Amino acid sequence: MTALPATEIDDTASAADAAQTRTRQTGAHAVVRTLEALGVTRVFGYPGGAIMPVYDALTGSSLKHILVRHEQAAAFAADAQARLTGKAGVCLATSGPGATNLLTGIANAYLDSVPMIILTGQVPSGLMGTDAFQEVDVFGMSMPVVKHSIIIRDPMRIPEMIAEAFQIAEGGRPGPVLIDLPKDVLQAEAYPTFPPGSRPEAGPPSPPESDLASATALLAQSDRPVLYIGGGVTLGGAVDAVRDFMARTGIPAVATLKGLGCAHPDSETYLGMLGMHGGRAANVAVDESDLLICCGARFDDRATGRLDSFAPGARIIHIDGDAAEIDKLRRAEIGLAGDITEILAGITNDWLDIAAWRDTCIERKHRHAFRYDAPGSGVYAPAMLKELSEVAGDDFIAACDVGQHQMWVAQHCRFSRPEHHLTSAGLGAMGYGLPAGIGAAMTRPDAKVVTITGDGSIMMNIQELATARRYGVPVKILLLDNASLGLVRQWQEYFFEENFSEIDLYDNPDFAEVAHAFGIEAFTVHSREEVPAAIDRLLKARGPILAHVLIDPRENVWPLVPPGASNADMMEN
Amino acid sequence: MRTLLRIDIADAEGALMRLIGLVERRGFTIATLDKAASSNGQSTVTMSLDARDDARNMDVLARQVARLLDVRGVFTPDFEPQIAPEIAAQAAGTPHRWRQACPPRH
Incomplete structure (x- = not known):
């Protein structure tokens, strides 16, 4: 976000328009004018009592307000927009239940380091702390899941504080910033001016040359290095640097769920996702490595499995834009906090001789490649997802929900860029897919945005079909229906002695009929032979469309690392 | 093992609550606080x-802690950390006995 212009707030064109109908300017007008001046064009929200002054001020604004049908969806849609643009998404809700409904979306943005501005109405200042109607302390409740939060108590400071919130949200390691707005502050007469400049957030200083030299020396001693890529690469704008590093060194690479798409999908030395549902080639390479170069990853338990047996023979070089991640879970021989592109460029590989190791990894990758020749005539979801992403091409953007389908997407879809894979990685929030798909399709109407969801997940935010319909959003919904909570069922099958408890969704509605009721084109896919035509119809649709795909409830996600086990002990079909 | 941390923090709404919450959430109990x-x-x-x-x-x-926007500096003791709380409180007033734990963020 660029610095605010040093100008009077009334200088904006929309303010002049508004002045024709009303002359009195309030804190709420200052909120709207500030968002306009900061270049915001779209906000996702839902009105209510305490935030009503802002909705009043929206009239005549250049801001496009997207009325969702649940505040959680506003946060998820703003999140998707932010992931695609790198700029903070904005969502808006009232106090009390409006604010609490946002919390899951805020936590989602926090755990995946997504820049977001959350504007919440609050009861008037004099009533705060009195258990007033629709009063909750969202400032306090959200503290563990925001990068920062503020309560604006002086309407004259609205432009300055909102501008700073954007800088915080987008600077350094991005994250959500909550701005709580008491109603009396929004209603107060206010003619603030914009501050003349901005205070950019400093990143960590560059690591000393000696540390880079040590990293180079460690690499030179290595016979079996592996590059372990995480979401921090995208956040640090270092995708090209990682691809260059891979090409220059030939080091085999694996990726976390958030790191998918960082390596070029056609790179021979890219071994795929590691971890709980990672491929054998990736997990074995890490297990056998003698040097793990962790790049923008955080040793998350879904990636490492049992931490004390993760890469047991490896020394660690940990590169991250956030110094607080170094040594958090695994001690690094060398921790390099700073700009990832600069750091990778500073590690040379003149003495690296790993041809045999590279060949072993590549051979293993081919030997353990996923197979798509499942028996029977029913739809095999992994094959359908692979075909979908290949037919859609480099413009394919997946907005995943959470469950088996999320893991199948990670395993089988091809991503040309990491930001094209929208997934609730850290929080694992069912219900993310549809609103995220709506936010993504509004942001990138030129792309092929596909929400990939399940029969459990879609019911968490199915009301957003109304939002897709209202705005004619070109989101394509691929609903994989196994009439159960599949991932829970899989775990109950293998780790709870087949005690299938509360996972049966036999009484799901006919989802195509549900979509029709919302005014959305929809159809049902029953068999494998229908898949090519279904993909073609989905991708050619101009407006929202839903494909309801019936799949075998017994289908599982493979491989699977059992809970508490080492990645090397993965179960396979 | 008991250890000490000294934090310079801006006078901002919620700053202390944010600091205490983070310390507790990250796996530490606060034995004394001054x-x-x-x-x-x-x-x-x-x-x-x-x-x-x-x-x-x-x-x-x-x-x-240093990542918190309201935190201006984080310091660890330059002396034996397993000391009585009352000594810790006195030590807070002697800056030369503390070393900066990480560079300032802003």
């Missing part, structure tokens, strides 16, 4: 902390 009076828009908080398990790392906690 907050000095505010001066020049900031104040100094000194805490003696016990890690909940052996995996908790004070250096990592210091960097996590």
Whole structure:
């Protein structure tokens, strides 16, 4: 976000328009004018009592307000927009239940380091702390899941504080910033001016040359290095640097769920996702490595499995834009906090001789490649997802929900860029897919945005079909229906002695009929032979469309690392 | 093992709550806490902390605290950390006995 212009707030064109109908300017007008001046064009929200002054001020604004049908969806849609643009998404809700409904979306943005501005109405200042109607302390409740939060108590400071919130949200390691707005502050007469400049957030200083030299020396001693890529690469704008590093060194690479798409999908030395549902080639390479170069990853338990047996023979070089991640879970021989592109460029590989190791990894990758020749005539979801992403091409953007389908997407879809894979990685929030798909399709109407969801997940935010319909959003919904909570069922099958408890969704509605009721084109896919035509119809649709795909409830996600086990002990079909 | 942390923190709404919440959430219990009076828009908080398990790392906690927007500086003691709380409180007033745990963020 660029610095605010040093100008009077009334200088904006929309303010002049508004002045024709009303002359009195309030804190709420200052909120709207500030968002306009900061270049915001779209906000996702839902009105209510305490935030009503802002909705009043929206009239005549250049801001496009997207009325969702649940505040959680506003946060998820703003999140998707932010992931695609790198700029903070904005969502808006009232106090009390409006604010609490946002919390899951805020936590989602926090755990995946997504820049977001959350504007919440609050009861008037004099009533705060009195258990007033629709009063909750969202400032306090959200503290563990925001990068920062503020309560604006002086309407004259609205432009300055909102501008700073954007800088915080987008600077350094991005994250959500909550701005709580008491109603009396929004209603107060206010003619603030914009501050003349901005205070950019400093990143960590560059690591000393000696540390880079040590990293180079460690690499030179290595016979079996592996590059372990995480979401921090995208956040640090270092995708090209990682691809260059891979090409220059030939080091085999694996990726976390958030790191998918960082390596070029056609790179021979890219071994795929590691971890709980990672491929054998990736997990074995890490297990056998003698040097793990962790790049923008955080040793998350879904990636490492049992931490004390993760890469047991490896020394660690940990590169991250956030110094607080170094040594958090695994001690690094060398921790390099700073700009990832600069750091990778500073590690040379003149003495690296790993041809045999590279060949072993590549051979293993081919030997353990996923197979798509499942028996029977029913739809095999992994094959359908692979075909979908290949037919859609480099413009394919997946907005995943959470469950088996999320893991199948990670395993089988091809991503040309990491930001094209929208997934609730850290929080694992069912219900993310549809609103995220709506936010993504509004942001990138030129792309092929596909929400990939399940029969459990879609019911968490199915009301957003109304939002897709209202705005004619070109989101394509691929609903994989196994009439159960599949991932829970899989775990109950293998780790709870087949005690299938509360996972049966036999009484799901006919989802195509549900979509029709919302005014959305929809159809049902029953068999494998229908898949090519279904993909073609989905991708050619101009407006929202839903494909309801019936799949075998017994289908599982493979491989699977059992809970508490080492990645090397993965179960396979 | 008990250890000390000194934090210079801006006088901002919620700053103390944010700091305490983070320390607790990251696996430390606060044995003692001393907050000095505010001066020049900031104040100094000194805490003696016990890690909940052996995996908790004070250096990592210091960097996590330093990420908070209201934190101006994080310091660890230059003296034997296993000292009585009352000594910790006195030590808060002697800056030369503390070393900066990580560079300032802003």
